[in-house]
Amino acid sequence: MSILDWARQVRLLHPNEWEVVLTPANLTTTVEALCANPRNHFTDMFGVEMGGERQLRLLFALDSEHGWLHLVVPVTGDSPHYTSLVEVCPATLWYEREVAEECGIIPSGHPGPLHLRLPDDWPEGVYPHGGGFSWQDKIPAVAPHPVELASAPDGIVDYPLGPVRSGVVESGHYLLRTAGEELVDMRLQLFYKHRGIEKRAEGCSLLHLPLIAERISGTSAFAHSLALCEAVERAAGIEAPPRARYLRTLFAELERLYNHHGYQADLCQATGLVVGQAQFDVLKERLLRLNARLAGHRYLFGLNVPGGLSRDLTDTERQVIDEELRFQRRTFTVLEELLFRSNSHIDRLERTGTLPPELALAWGAVGPVGRAAGVDRDLRRDHPYAAYAELDFAVPLETDGDALARARLRLEEVRQSFRLIDQILGSLPSSAVRVPPEACMVRPGVSALGWVESPRGEGVHWLSFGEQRQARRYRVRTGSFANWQTFPAAVPGHNILTDFPVIEQSFGLSFAGADR
Amino acid sequence: MELGWLLRGWRTGIVTTPYPTRPDPPPQGFRGRPQLDGERCRIDDGCTVCVEVCLPRALRLETVPNGLDRRLVLDLLPCIMCGLCVQACPTGALHMQSDGELAVRSPQDAQTIVPLEMEVSSDGHI
Numbered sequence: 193m194s195i196l197d198w199a200r201q202v203r204l205l206h207p208n209e210w211e212v213v214l215t216p217a218n219l220t221t222t223v224e225a226l227c228a229n230p231r232n233h234f235t236d237m238f239g240v241e242m243g244g245e246r247q248l249r250l251l252f253a254l255d256s257e258h259g260w261l262h263l264v265v266p267v268t269g270d271s272p273h274y275t276s277l278v279e280v281c282p283a284t285l286w287y288e289r290e291v292a293e294e295c296g297i298i299p300s301g302h303p304g305p306l307h308l309r310l311p312d313d314w315p316e317g318v319y320p321h322g323g324g325f326s327w328q329d330k331i332p333a334v335a336p337h338p339v340e341l342a343s344a345p346d347g348i349v350d351y352p353l354g355p356v357r358s359g360v361v362e363s364g365h366y367l368l369r370t371a372g373e374e375l376v377d378m379r380l381q382l383f384y385k386h387r388g389i390e391k392r393a394e395g396c397s398l399l400h401l402p403l404i405a406e407r408i409s410g411t412s413a414f415a416h417s418l419a420l421c422e423a424v425e426r427a428a429g430i431e432a433p434p435r436a437r438y439l440r441t442l443f444a445e446l447e448r449l450y451n452h453h454g455y456q457a458d459l460c461q462a463t464g465l466v467v468g469q470a471q472f473d474v475l476k477e478r479l480l481r482l483n484a485r486l487a488g489h490r491y492l493f494g495l496n497v498p499g500g501l502s503r504d505l506t507d508t509e510r511q512v513i514d515e516e517l518r519f520q521r522r523t524f525t526v527l528e529e530l531l532f533r534s535n536s537h538i539d540r541l542e543r544t545g546t547l548p549p550e551l552a553l554a555w556g557a558v559g560p561v562g563r564a565a566g567v568d569r570d571l572r573r574d575h576p577y578a579a580y581a582e583l584d585f586a587v588p589l590e591t592d593g594d595a596l597a598r599a600r601l602r603l604e605e606v607r608q609s610f611r612l613i614d615q616i617l618g619s620l621p622s623s624a625v626r627v628p629p630e631a632c633m634v635r636p637g638v639s640a641l642g643w644v645e646s647p648r649g650e651g652v653h654w655l656s657f658g659e660q661r662q663a664r665r666y667r668v669r670t671g672s673f674a675n676w677q678t679f680p681a682a683v684p685g686h687n688i689l690t691d692f693p694v695i696e697q698s699f700g701l702s703f704a705g706a707d708r
Numbered sequence: 709m710e711l712g713w714l715l716r717g718w719r720t721g722i723v724t725t726p727y728p729t730r731p732d733p734p735p736q737g738f739r740g741r742p743q744l745d746g747e748r749c750r751i752d753d754g755c756t757v758c759v760e761v762c763l764p765r766a767l768r769l770e771t772v773p774n775g776l777d778r779r780l781v782l783d784l785l786p787c788i789m790c791g792l793c794v795q796a797c798p799t800g801a802l803h804m805q806s807d808g809e810l811a812v813r814s815p816q817d818a819q820t821i822v823p824l825e826m827e828v829s830s831d832g833h834i
């Protein structure tokens with residue numbers, strides 16, 4: 193029996209989006225029941241404070257129903273508690289820490305209830321999403337209270353790496369625990385790039401919200417602004433015009449392409465295949481230049497607006513894309529063949545950084561990282577948005593879960609993106625690309641979900657509006673956030689010098705996207 | 709190394725551009741930076757449309773150090789080149805330049821200022 197029949201007070205919010213209100217006491221059994229069905233996936237967990245009332249909210253993707261289920265748990269009191277869900281749903285581990293520090297809703301029995309995103313000198317009892325805190329409030333200065341980790345046992349050496357590193361690597365800190373050259377364990381300290389983006393969105397109008405979403409992670413700017421705009425459109429009960437839906441799909445695939453080329457370039461850099469790196473970077477740069485021509489911005493900022501797109505595609509531009517695509521296809525085929533003939537590259541990826549399929553599923557790995565470990569999910573197919581339901585494409589799947597599987601999967605995804613773009617260029621509907629702004633009007637107090645399969649996995653945005661139709665609460669769960677949680681599992685047993693860079697690049701995660 | 713890579717690299721040749729020796733202009737329609745034309749600006753008539761749409765407050769009304777006069781400032785340092793002000797300006801005083809060369813020598817060089825002319829009555833009061 194489906195969860196929707198089973199729960200009695202399920203309310204339909206929008207097409208394919210349901211909500212059920214629970215008490216803290218029956219949360220665990222509900223989550224357990226949901227997790228018992230392998231087609232249901234824990235997606236997000238966050239806290240909300242609205243009108244003085246605090247809520248713990250969980251989001252599940254119901255793949256069989258092509259829908260989403262919100263579990264809403266109103267909580268009361270100064271220090272509200274609920275029973276930690278980590279045992280029934282391991283993927284909630286980081287989320288519970290985030291809810292505790294940002295909303296003051298405490299998970300009893302959590303195995304490691306430390307701060308997650310907030311810095312060491314954040315004062316106790318100040319909650320970014322609780323207690324009426326505003327982003328303009330001054331934060332009182334307190335002495336930093338860093339977490340002291342137990343020192344390494346004899347014969348084991350802790351090797352700190354980051355947060356400042358060479359090149360253009362983003363900020364993140366790894367504490368690599370080694371026995372000789374072998375990695376035995378690692379600890380991850382992310383969130384140096386936490387900018388409070390969700391908080392900054394509060395009070396923003398529809399005009400400004402896309403600007404905020406684009407800045408979550410520059411290399412997924414289009415994906416995130418798309419998810420945001422879809423959320424706004426659902427809240428307003430409208431749909432973008434057909435041409436806008438097709439063009440959004442086109443730009444989303446162009447974004448995937450340049451990201452996947454950049455991914456192969458980085459992986460080549462990790463294995464020392466410098467010519468391969470340069471070749472994939474050439475493909476990537478050509479696409480960035482194409483983006484600049486089509487959108488006025490190399491990373492596609494400023495295109496998505498609530499109700500459609502800020503600009504249309506001319507026939508000449510359509511031809512330019514077509515020509516570039518032919519070049520890309522030709523070159524990509526040659527490069528791919530060369531990659532597989534390069535033993536020095538392939539050998540370094542094989543059986544390196546394996547994320548076992550059962551772990552990937554239990555820990556909620558998404559996107560290419562999940563699909564390379566047998567998690568057969570893709571929001572473009574399972575929860576179609578933009579124009580994906582009308583287009584023909586395959587979702588590649590690998591089951592080895594190692595770096596090679598992740599690299600192969602992305603190569604195949606590139607081919608599918610080529611296919612999609614071809615179809616879009618051949619069947620672009622003619623219509624406006626934007627509904628008039630006055631038609632895109634959200635009701636005060638409404639909330640809605642938007643989602644996207646970004647190049648790094650699923651991004652899910654939840655947006656709730658206030659009385660003046662401004663954003664009241666914005667919540668973003670990025671693919672990188674979900675996947676970073678699984679990353680340390682792939683590291684033990686490998687060589688710190690030769691394997692670690694390969695493992696890191698093979699996951700292809702974004703720091704900024706996870707940190708928000 | 710697989711010999712094919714060598715061949716491939718050789719066939720590709722040099723693809724980097726000789727910039728800055730030779731110009732490498734961004735394509736038409738590229739959102740480089742906003743430019744403010746004081747002549748066309750109607751701030752004197754009470755227009756503040758651009759100030760209201762600018763999220764990072766790159767466009768703002770400031771009080772001149774003499775404490776009396778006000779002025780409109782476009783400051784490129786906080787500007788995120790979103791172009792919303794250009795779309796909103798009713799007089800065409802703002803436009804987006806496709807120029808990608810944004811470096812300046814001092815923070816003042818990044819500012820465009822339109823003074824606001826105050827009407828002064830015969831007794832000297834504003």
Ligand code: SF4
Nearest residue numbers: 749750755757758797
């Ligand atoms: S919107 Fe245009 S006319 Fe109005 S103040 Fe700004 S620049 Fe001047």
Ligand code: SF4
Nearest residue numbers: 762787788790791793
């Ligand atoms: S381009 Fe955007 S950020 Fe810059 S001045 Fe105009 S509105 Fe402000």
